[in-house]
Amino acid sequence: MGKPVVAIVGRPNVGKSTLFNVLAGEMISIVKDTPGVTRDRIYADVNWLDRDFTLIDTGGIEPESKDIIISQMREQAQIAIDTADVIVFITDVRQGLIDADFKVADLLRRSGKPVVLTVNKVDNFDKFMPDVYEFYNLGIGDPVPISASSRLGLGDFLDEVVAHFPEHTGEEEEDERPRVAIVGKPNVGKSSIVNRLVGKQRVIVSNVAGTTRDAIDTEIVHNGKEYVFIDTAGLRRKNKIKEELERYSIIRTVTAVERADVVLVVIDATEGVTEQDAKIAGIAHERGKGIIIVVNKWDAIEKNDKTMREYESKIRQVLSFIPYAEIMYVSAETGQRLPKMFDVIDMVIENQTLRIATGVLNEIMTEAVAMQQPPSDKGKRLKLYYITQVAIKPPTFVIFVNDKELMHFSYTRYLENRIREAFGFRGTALKFFIRERKEKDQ
Known part of the structure; x- marks a missing residue:
């Protein structure tokens, strides 16, 4: 949880x-x-x-x-x-x-x-x-x-x-079922997707923005495996003030994302990707969750052989801070590609929980440093001593260096890209912490 x-x-x-x-x-x-x-x-x-x-x-x-x-x-x-x-x-x-x-x-x-x-x-x-x-x-x-x-x-x-917090008991930990939050602006089809996956009309959907009852966790079994879908459509408000509606939906989004392993950010294909979509995706990114961008209502788009590529580059541009996110094009209306969603969720969770051996990580780092020299400042050069993975969900790494100040974020990003090239990590953020070690600690 x-x-x-x-x-x-x-x-x-x-x-x-x-x-x-x-x-x-x-x-x-x-x-x-x-x-x-x-x-x-x-x-x-x-x-x-x-x-x-x-x-x-x-x-x-x-x-x-x-x-x-x-x-x-x-x-x-x-x-x-x-x-x-x-x-x-x-x-x-x-x-x-x-x-x-x-x-x-x-x-x-x-x-x-x-x-x-x-x-x-x-x-x-x-x-x-x-x-x-x-x-x-x-x-x-x-x-x-x-x-x-x-x-x-x-x-x-x-x-x-x-x-008042629940004690960390062993029992909570046993719920191994993947938890998937469905987030997005009102009316992008979040509930319709859940309904399609469940196969029955569980969620009351109508076309008024914010007319779904409270967020309910839905268990869905696919190929004998159970998943829990956390639906944030829960805006039961006939609310007058737009600014406030948005604030409440953000609160709901934060709490749903907090409880999930993977977040499906649903976008309306007919509207394209918006600033508010970026805000919602930003919450999942900040929380280090697995992210799948789900472009819904894809059946309603006029297509030629370039449509998908053009659409994707637009999404990548607006959501440039999550280049690792997976993108899927679906239709809740026709059910197009929805079953494939479970495979993508499984893959992202696998990447979220991947552990890389320290020896292998250090080989990659040594090679990366040889290919691109670390930055230096006023004659002092950054030295990278050692890298190790300290956590999963998201995979989190600590890099020991001689001087934190010299570790520019662009170099961290370069190392991240090397690690992604080696292991994929599709769909999940990676976190890096930089720690200093003085030369004599070596």
Whole structure:
């Protein structure tokens, strides 16, 4: 399973974003050339006491009127309930308890999901503690006092959050079935593909953007092998504000991608590849998942002998940050090439879990260095000592060098290409970490 997901819910101006930014703080590294890592960061990876989790800020548009605030908070709470493993409910000690807090607390309590009730803006524990106790009235457990802006109480707060994570038990690990997330813009045919693969109308599909019920995991058996498809079509919203709809669909995408091994990014052939497709693919790339670009509605395209090649080069251009992604042309309508999807998924998973012997890797590296000299700067040349694979899903390598500063990313990319030439690794990202070793450590 993927990392636990923690969602932040609360009224406008109680400090949701401040808390999000403090926790995401130094742990966020914005990857320049990846779409999807947007300015409006909705999610971040956080690590506390060896537990990794994905933090999601459900906030968004700050409405004016009281009624809208309550209905918006209900929406946000609903999103959190649908997608998160633990919900952080933020309140404000200065504003005290208000009606909207009770309404949201009700919703959260009924969901049965673990909730960490957090009282923000407690800059002075002695002074504010009597006011903090008032929040017991919400009936969702012990209030945890913090001050996000002064960074007070965050350790106790994080302890409380990770205490709700499922223990790493052996049982979870036994589910070896490939997990496949189907992501993409509304109306590209995600549900139709799942229906076609299942062979019965399981998902209600209509042509209104965002009319599918909540994400459901579907088990599909193909040639005696079980697969779990995670469908993100779950936008049950008759939502008025486009910006918000997009934000919610991104939250859903992140949580689905987090739980998957392989991500199918579905693109509408009749629309071509768009900026939003790039954003969605960027999330899967950043998370190091296997990626298959599925061009749906291929039957609706007028073709000649060049169509596919031209189409592919357009996709490769817009999605240039994932040159390793596999591309498939299918039609959910006619079922064209859908059965082949399972072979491609199997291949990508095999590549995601491939382990390369250290000796072989070092041979490839030595040869690569001989063919193209490492960069140098002010007379100092980069030396590469040793490479080893440290993880799978995605395959992750550590390279030991004499000086990290000299290891330009273009040289890392050159080595990555050499490794891909040798082993393929089609459909999966590769990660590289550069570590320094002083000459005397040799």
